[in-house]
Amino acid sequence: MxxxxxxxxxxxxxxxxxxxxxxxxxxxxxxxxxxxxxxxxxxxxxxxxxxxxxxxxxxxxxxxxxxxxxxxxxxxxxxxxxxxxxxGYRKTGGVDVGLDLSEDNELKTSAGRWRNEKIVYERLEPRDFGRVEPALNPELRVAYYLPDRAQIRxxxxxxxxxxxxxxxxxxxxxxxxxxxxxxxxxxxxxxxxxxxxxxxxxxxxxxxxxxxxxxxxxxxxxxTPPLKGQIVLLRSDRPLIRRIVEHGKNYLVPRDDGRVLVGATEEDAGFDNRTTAEAVRDLLAEAHKICPILATAGIERSWAGLRPGSxxxxxxxxxxxxxxxxxxxxxxxxxxxxxxxxxxxxxxxxxxxxxxxxxxxxxxxxxxxxxxxxxxxxx
Ligand SMILES: Cc1cc2nc3c(=O)[nH]c(=O)nc-3n(C[C@H](O)[C@H](O)[C@H](O)COP(=O)(O)OP(=O)(O)OC[C@H]3O[C@@H](n4cnc5c(N)ncnc54)[C@H](O)[C@@H]3O)c2cc1C
The missing domain is CATH 3.50.50.60 (FAD/NAD(P)-binding domain)
Structure with a gap:
């Protein structure tokens, strides 16, 4: 031994x-x-x-x-x-967005938690979106800007x-x-x-x-039940969005080089980690709804992973x-x-x-x- x-x-x-x-x-x-x-x-x-x-x-x-x-x-x-x-650790900042009154109220609750946790945030009305993330759909009801949100590759x-x-x-x-x-x-x-x-x-x-x-x-x-998550990777010649954008359990994560990750599903699918047409369709629809300009990006690939639950x-x-x-x-x-x-x-x-x-x-x-x-x- x-x-x-x-x-x-x-x-x-x-x-x-x-x-x-x-x-x-x-x-x-x-x-x-x-x-x-x-x-x-x-x-x-x-x-x-x-x-x-x-x-x-x-x-x-x-x-x-x-x-x-x-x-x-x-x-x-x-x-x-x-x-x-x-x-790739970068403090790109992030925006959490709400589509309607009920999501606006949920974000207000989150903002209460952020305040307690000394997290800096700013509430943005649609007229303010351009200053922080011009790619946001102006028809969204609200966005909260969190300048210290970060990412790694x-x-x-x-x-x-x-x-x-x-x-x-x-x-x-x-x-x-x-x-x-x-x-x-x-x-x-x-x-x-x-x-x-x-x-x-x-x-x-x-x-x-x-x-x-x-x-x-x-x-x-x-x-440790597996919780499947699928992501679609978009690619464009120039950066189309600047900030991490979150909408409930969905998000868009822009990389420095023009790539954008569109995530993620939550699926109880055992140990099957194949991607599905349905999930890719839904993720792309969500990306388009939140940042319409992403419709011009190319699709590079998609993948899935199994998160360890508890x-x-x-x-x-x-x-x-x-x-x-x-x-x-x-x-x-x-x-x-x-x-x-x-x-x-x-x-x-x-x-x-x-x-x-x-x-x-x-x-x-x-x-x-x-x-x-x-x-x-x-x-
Ligand atoms: C789509 C998606 C998006 C996510 N986004 C984020 C995010 O933005 N931020 C965040 O914090 N988290 C995110 N997560 C969650 C995060 O990825 C996981 O919580 C984390 O990777 C778990 O790490 P781990 O090391 O426990 O598991 P894993 O990375 O799965 O590593 C476990 C390793 O154990 C090995 N192994 C298993 N059985 C054996 C064995 N019998 N012998 C030897 N080796 C074995 C496997 O081969 C594997 O390499 C995301 C997950 C997914 C799927």
């Missing part, structure tokens, strides 16, 4: 970010992924980051979200310095994380499917691969929507009940990219036996289903 201090199972944004933090602390880490690294939901996402500019300790949900948002520019700079890869962010880990000589093993575990008296002693069993000090499972199936063999119950839309961040060295980090659903840095920091605390810097009780695996996650900035 070969041995690592920590074996991370799943090389999505969560597993890679955890390995990034642990390797900084001098821990010997192995990352296993049955496919390529960073090819799951993390690649498929849109990369929207909430507009926090300070870490707030109001409650664990807001703290995880705001701390992550504050860490993103720091991580982006550090990754650039370490790897030369620009992950998640495929580039993943590439930067992988390069940084390679530079730190982390043992990266794509194409290594974990088949099961060996355990004795509440400790995992080995991680079974097809051709060998890896001995380990700690195991961290960040296998996204597949976590539930993987841990069932150990008797650990951690529901019992209440909050992530699981903690030890598996009954195991002293098995940690689970998944279930981030629509917010895994935005929550990755702080999630990685707190999992590093757990793995090193340090007091956690965030209260992790709402994220315990054996929690009761409580209040569903706050929908603010769900991505």
């Amino acid at each position: 070969r041995s690592a201090d920590v074996v991370v199972i799943g090389g999505g944004v969560i597993g890679l970010s955890i390995a990034y933090c642990l390797s900084r602390e001098g821990v010997t880490v192995t990352v296993l992924d049955r496919d390529g690294l960073g090819r799951g939901a993390s690649w498929a996402g849109a990369g929207m980051i909430p507009p926090h500019v300070e870490r707030l300790k109001t409650n664990p949900t807001i703290e995880l979200r705001s701390w992550s948002a504050v860490l993103y520019p720091e991580w982006s700079q550090a990754l650039l310095a370490e790897t030369g890869i620009d992950n 998640n495929p580039r962010h993943l590439k930067a994380l992988i390069e940084a880990l390679r530079g730190r000589e982390v043992d990266l093993r794509p194409g290594s499917a974990v088949l099961g575990f060996e355990s004795i008296s509440g400790r995992v002693t080995g991680v079974k691969l097809e051709s060998e069993t890896l001995a380990c000090g700690q195991v961290i499972v960040s296998a996204g929507a597949w976590t539930s199936g993987l841990l069932a063999g150990l008797g650990v119950e951690v529901p 019992i209440d839309s909050k992530p699981y961040l903690g030890f598996a009940p009954g195991f002293a060295n098995l940690i689970v980090a998944t279930g981030h659903k629509r917010a895994g990219l935005q929550l990755a840095p702080a999630s990685a920091e707190v999992i590093t605390d757990l793995a090193l036996g340090r007091p956690s810097r965030v209260d992790l009780s709402p994220y315990r695996l054996d929690r009761e289903t409580g209040e569903p996650a706050d929908p603010t900035f769900r991505s």
